[in-house]
Amino acid sequence: MPTPADRFTTECILAIRRWTPHLFSFRTTRDATFRFVPGQFARLGLRKDDDEVVWRAYSMVSAPYDEHLEFYSIVVPDGEFTSRLAQLAEGDDILVERMNYGFLTTDRFVDGRDLWLIATGTGLAPYISILHDPATWTDYERIVLVHSVRFAAELAYRAELADLAAHPLVGGAAHKLRYVPIVTREPVDGALQDRIPTLIENGELERAAGFPLDHDRSRIMLCGNPQMVDDGRKLLNRLGYKLSRRAAPAHLVVENMW
Ligand code: NAP
Numbered sequence: 001m002p003t004p005a006d007r008f009t010t011e012c013i014l015a016i017r018r019w020t021p022h023l024f025s026f027r028t029t030r031d032a033t034f035r036f037v038p039g040q041f042a043r044l045g046l047r048k049d050d051d052e053v054v055w056r057a058y059s060m061v062s063a064p065y066d067e068h069l070e071f072y073s074i075v076v077p078d079g080e081f082t083s084r085l086a087q088l089a090e091g092d093d094i095l096v097e098r099m100n101y102g103f104l105t106t107d108r109f110v111d112g113r114d115l116w117l118i119a120t121g122t123g124l125a126p127y128i129s130i131l132h133d134p135a136t137w138t139d140y141e142r143i144v145l146v147h148s149v150r151f152a153a154e155l156a157y158r159a160e161l162a163d164l165a166a167h168p169l170v171g172g173a174a175h176k177l178r179y180v181p182i183v184t185r186e187p188v189d190g191a192l193q194d195r196i197p198t199l200i201e202n203g204e205l206e207r208a209a210g211f212p213l214d215h216d217r218s219r220i221m222l223c224g225n226p227q228m229v230d231d232g233r234k235l236l237n238r239l240g241y242k243l244s245r246r247a248a249p250a251h252l253v254v255e256n257m258w
Contacts, residue, residue: 003053008045008095009034013088014068019156022075023122024086025061027068028094034069036060036100037107038129038136039221041255044071045095046084053095056081059102059125059223059255061157063132069096072125072156102126104221104255106136108244112219112251114211115140118196118232120148123224123257128157128164130221131177137170140219144209148182148196148224155181155191180208197231200239215240219251226256 011028018024036042042060045053062070076082088094104126106115115136117127124147130136136143149155158179165174181191182199192199192208199205206212213220220241222232233243233254242250 003045003055003097007099008097010093011069011096013090013092013094015090016088020153023073023154023156024075025070025072025156026088027062027070028096030067030069031096031098034096034098034100036064037105038064038133039105039126040100040102041126042069042100043097045097046081047095048084054081054084055097057101059104059129061125061128063129072122072128074122102255104223104253106130106133106139106219108246108249108253109219110249113140113217114142114144114214114219116144116146116209116213116218116220118146118220118222120196120224120228121154121257123255124157126223126255127221128160131161131164134169134171137173137176141176142178142211143176144178144180146180146182146196146205148184148228150183150185152183152186152188152191155183178209180205196228197235200232200235213239213241215251219244222252222254224257226258229254229256
């Protein structure tokens with residue numbers, strides 16, 4: 001059934017940044033009424049030749065106060081949506097559903113001193129938005145951003161993260177952020193090389209962060225590859241970290257990227 005026209009707005013692609021042949025970010029105009037909490041996602045729509053619309057979920061990379069929206073995407077080989085998206089150019093249209101979605105938001109936690117933001121691949125996107133929120137930097141004493149990719153060239157947004165951590169908006173809080181890159185398919189200086197659950201189990205992730213996971217202090221977000229999210233959640237559950245719900249705030253929130 002077609003999505004009613006009052007459920008979405010038509011936005012314009014403002015800029016495209018290609019990180020690798022398979023990864024790109026794009027900015028769009030933003031309807032003045034479109035609101036979201038950092039960590040949430042929108043549904044984006046592209047019209048096919050027969051005028052039917054294909055919809056996919058995309059986390060906002062941009063901040064709630066930005067006038068534009070930014071998204072980060074992989075090109076899925078033969079993917080109905082992303083192969084079409086990858087061909088878009090500046091000035092082209094894209095549909096954005098008015099509704100926002102998702103619970104990968106820091107307001108799911110009521111306490112905690114250390115925020116662990118753990119991503120694979122494009123699962124990084126919501127964390128960039130969360131790190132654009134000044135409240136993240138005041139609510140937590142320490143923030144660990146873990147990004148696991150196959151190859152070093154896929155470590156997107158590194159420079160932006162460094163700029164962000166040094167930005168006056170977050171009050172010179174760069175010392176709070178520990179960035180932990182993981183590159184699994186080639187050796188890279190300064191990066192870990194195993195998968196996230198292994199690194200949690202063998203203590204290497206905590207060593208790289210410089211401090212341990214702790215039930216009282218740590219609040220953890222997992223986002224990305226659905227298998228990583230599932231394995232990571234089960235492992236953390238075994239270690240005593242529970243899923244956080246509105247009615248029962250706890251340690252952990254998760255989001256699958258596809
Ligand atoms: P990926 O294969 O998930 O790889 C990104 C990182 O996650 C790598 O370091 C990988 O390690 C690690 N990883 C993969 N499975 C894991 C697991 N079970 N536990 C822990 N770590 C794990 O993601 P990608 O490079 O973003 O995408 C690869 C393929 O996923 C695409 O070709 C596409 O078909 C599909 N896909 C992705 C998206 C998306 O939004 N990213 C959407 C639709 C489909 P290893 O090197 O050890 O695998």
